[in-house]
Amino acid sequence: MLSPVCPAAPRPRNAAATRQAMLEAARRQFARESYENVGLREISREVGVDPALVCRYFGSKEALFREVLRHPDDGNFLAGVSAEGVPDYFAGLLTQAETHDTAAKTEWLLIVLRSAGSSHASQIVRETLHERVLRPVARILGGEGAELRASLVLAVLMGGAVLRTMGVESLECEDSGPLHDKLVELLTAAVR
Amino acid sequence: MLSPVCPAAPRPRNAAATRQAMLEAARRQFARESYENVGLREISREVGVDPALVCRYFGSKEALFREVLRHPDDGNFLAGVSAEGVPDYFAGLLTQAETHDTAAKTEWLLIVLRSAGSSHASQIVRETLHERVLRPVARILGGEGAELRASLVLAVLMGGAVLRTMGVESLECEDSGPLHDKLVELLTAAVR
DNA sequence: CGAGAAAGTCATCGATTGTTGACTTTCGAG
DNA sequence: CTCGAAAGTCAACAATCGATGACTTTCTCG
Structure with a gap:
């Protein structure tokens, strides 16, 4: 008015x-x-x-x-997270959506995932995912089969993100209590 | 000629x-x-x-x-697999692509994933995913938080499938040796 | 053989897309 | 006050999309 x-x-x-x-x-x-x-x-x-x-x-x-x-943070996707902190950090990306930073990063992952099969965008998407996420995570994890373990972490993350957008209620963040714990447990198994 | x-x-x-x-x-x-x-x-x-x-x-x-x-198998997505057999079964969906049956199922998952964000197809896709995969898997797993654990299994599966289509070499099936073992380990953690 | 249904093709419609150039409006500096 | 560059709008383009109806080709059955 x-x-x-x-x-x-x-x-x-x-x-x-x-x-x-x-x-x-x-x-x-x-x-x-x-x-x-x-x-x-x-x-x-x-x-x-x-x-x-x-x-x-x-x-x-x-x-x-x-x-x-x-976007975001043109350089690296991870902000000084150690190998031991990886599970908790990536679980937080899915559970605590309130923080601006984590929301932007899960949004970025969704963008990558959504256009992974687009004839015009797939090549751009593949390269950036490798260079900005997969390789850095593998470098942080280290050890044997680092790239495989990093891929599994990323698989959990992207799968969880896309399922949440599909209305899977179990993955709604709500109070982020048991979901976060279960995710940390799963990601710990992923990084061996 | x-x-x-x-x-x-x-x-x-x-x-x-x-x-x-x-x-x-x-x-x-x-x-x-x-x-x-x-x-x-x-x-x-x-x-x-x-x-x-x-x-x-x-x-x-x-x-x-x-x-x-x-498609495929208009009824259920799982063919008489028990709760203990879930990790090995779903790991096989990603690693052994030679079998016609498993290839068709991972293909189906990719279809669901690819069109999860399409304005025309998202509703169809969400319903079928819930009814044909998520709920049956949760029913097989049983126990507390069955739907959450089923969602995590599915997240690993879909994330792995989409990453493989993006050229992540670590998830290429090759000889399906260490990858299969690692996937079984991860999925075992997912089903608790 | 020949008639009729089935299988497939052709031309075309309306709608939407990314993109471009010419145009108009705004606003700050001289 | 004014002028010119910046900011934004308008109209239109070529291409592509799903969809439709009329048409032609093929096959089958009596």
């Missing part, structure tokens, strides 16, 4: 802010549907802007997707 | 056979890309038939997808 005559508040013109809003909208939509299933028009509609603008800012849809995939 | 003048062997007219060929082609393509990423034209091209025919046989793309999802 604040502006009864101008329903479309023209929002202040700020290129950096709109660009960031586009990135966040794209990230949220890419985490729910696959690459070619997300339309530039839907992204721009969520931001409240013209579809042509997102193409002008990022060059192409593929470039936008690539930039979405660079 | 058998028929140098007629490059397009007109293939004998058999409605049931072409229908089956369409189903198999659709199944193979839905296992690699998501629902709206698979075109009726590509399916029909793999069969060697006109795109209009697949629409005439199944009514619509959604009906075709629903019928693909009914």
Whole structure:
């Protein structure tokens, strides 16, 4: 009721802010549907802007997707977590969704998973997953068969994330009590 | 060089056979890309038939997808496997891809996973996953938190399947030796 | 043989997609 | 105040999608 005559508040013109809003909208939509299933028009509609603008800012849809995939923390996926801390850390990625950081990372995993089978995005997705997650986790774990154990950790994580989006109630975080414990137990077995 | 003048062997007219060929082609393509990423034209091209025919046989793309999802063994996903046999059985689904039966089931899981985030197919996919896999596995496992443990087993399975399609070498079946053992160990921890 | 049903093809529709160039609006610096 | 660059909008493009109805080809049965 604040502006009864101008329903479309023209929002202040700020290129950096709109660009960031586009990135966040794209990230949220890419985490729910696959690459070619997300339309530039839907992204721009969520931001409240013209579809042509997102193409002008990022060059192409593929470039936008690539930039979405660079987020978060452009460098490494893990923030100084030790080999012993891996189970608890990755279990927390699934159970405690309140933290901004963990939510962004599970969202990133969902984006990777959703577009893993997209003809246009699969190659980008595969490379980034290897370089940004699989290899670092394997390096942290160390020992024999490190890459296999890292793959299993990642499998639990991605499988859990996708099942939660499919409405599997047992994986809803709720109070994060027994679920977290069970996940830690499972991930401990994964890292041997 | 058998028929140098007629490059397009007109293939004998058999409605049931072409229908089956369409189903198999659709199944193979839905296992690699998501629902709206698979075109009726590509399916029909793999069969060697006109795109209009697949629409005439199944009514619509959604009906075709629903019928693909009914396969295999329309009833249950598990063939008389006991609670103790669950880890070895599901590990075998990932490691021994040579068997026709296991290959079809992992393919089915991939189809479910690929289209889990498709606006048109997600609802169909969620229901069938719950009714055909999650609930039966939970019933077999029994005990407290059966649904949670079944979800974890399924998470390992789907995560492993999707990572393998992303070129994670550690999960390639190769000789199925240490991978199978490690998977059994992990799934044993999942079922408690 | 020949008629009729079945199997398959062809052309086409409306809708949607990413992308582009020309246009209009806003706003801060001179 | 004004002018020009930045920010954003508009209209339209080529391509692709699922779907439909009319058409042609093939096969079978009497």
